Amino acid sequence: MLNPNLDEIQLSREEYERYSRHLILPEVGLEGQKRLKAASVLCIGTGGLGSPLLLYLAAAGIGRIGIVDFDVVDSSNLQRQVIHGTSWVGKPKIQSAKDRILEINPYCQVDLYETRLSAENALGLMESYDIVVDGTDNFPTRYLVNDACVLLNKPNVYGSIFRFEGQATVFNYEDGPNYRDLYPEPPPPGLVPSCAEGGVLGVLCGIIGTIQATETIKIILGQGHTLSGRLLLYNALSMTFRELKLRPNPVRPVIEKLIDYEEFCGIPQARAEEAKRQMEMQEITVKELKQLLDSGAEDILLIDVRNPNEYQIAQIPGAVLVPLPDIEQGEGVAKIKEMLNGHRLIAHCKMGGRSAKALALLKEAGIEGTNVKGGITAWSREVDSSVPEY
């Protein structure tokens, strides 16, 4: 529990009115509201999780909110990142978030850090805050946030989202477990898809983000039982919550300093392998593909390895759908062999990554092919803007 000096905290007449529904709760009351005003919370990321939790932290009357993000608002964010509005597309997320927070509650102090959280700046940024809330979208930053919180002895309020599944817990609180107790080692790069790759139900972020906000507020108030030691799993499709117990790992290594988290998560190695694969891969640009298709060449087999629901959104004319999972399971390989019949194989996906993977698998089966650089996204940008970009 936090122990601020509440003697110096005063609420104005307007604040008494604003927080009246809190003040009449015995578990919050005047003392609790003063605790909220005295508290400082640093939110890493203003994306799917950061958006709803910042809205509620602001409304609840947290005195000082810090936000770390370096991204700009993209129109594909608006389906779930509810703190940002349409007029903010193309502008910095932290500015958009501050604008909205002050509109909700002008009594909040909002401090912005337009930077990428790194091992160099993390301790300095976090030091002056009581609680850190993790709303990041990659594993290196998750480990960095965890380790910095352990070194600074600050609670780390955790949430994660994917498709229809969400998870939440509180790490490093009152001698409870931390992220490294749950996952001593990061997953191999590329194994866990991001929301950009796998999709996410927008409203799921609202559920998990507001659970993070709830836990943050409970820690500040010193009320109730936090999720420390429990990983909450939520499934939006079955509308079920369940819990897994978390325990500190008895043989966990001591965190003594921050490290190179990209290296720890195998990112540079994965990038080097990817670059090597690309070097070895035959490629064609979307403009070259367009010329080829326009020339009426009949010896081409163009395959689209995306999922059927993506194929429904946008297609390159003449492309035959053979989803990557089918190729991985072998039936897609047989299908392509059957269709190939002396034709030259060209493969595309959304951005070029999955089709490269498909071609690598096909190569093992003795089928050579050419990858479309940049996939259908490049086609939409450079060849045919009537093909929607998603």
Added chain:
Amino acid sequence: MRLQLQPEHLYLIEAEAIATYPNECCGLLLGKINRSPSQSLKQVLQVRPMINQWDDAAQDWLAEILPPDANHQRTQRDRYWINPKDMLEAQRSARAADQDIVGIYHSHPDHVAMPSECDRLLAWSGYSYLIVAVQRGSVQDLLCWSLDENHQFQPEEVQVYPAL
């Protein structure tokens, strides 16, 4: 050792446990074992429900293994049995997909998620034994166990795959 599953694996196992209540459900956990300096991890890639084939014939056949005091008439309400032939077949198809049987799950209707003496006597070392406690048709608990060198069950941690 830890057992790592996807949340949907947990949902599938729990749904099976509820659907077969008041009888025991059972099935196989297929996946891979990853060892590294800092951890050993059994990663479940597939959950395969199996038919509980416990019957009088299975009980008679097991009479030689199970001690007499545990050997009065039992039913599928408190016993499960997977035919060894089916296990072998599952193992073959798992190996073809570069996987292995890493564990067995079953439910305990109206009982705690602790292994019984029968569970212990019939257990194989190296496997994870995931037990779902179902009380009056709803899931109460889920715990995992594996044998130590003295053929005694020790708790094993269950975790879900990391997500962003």
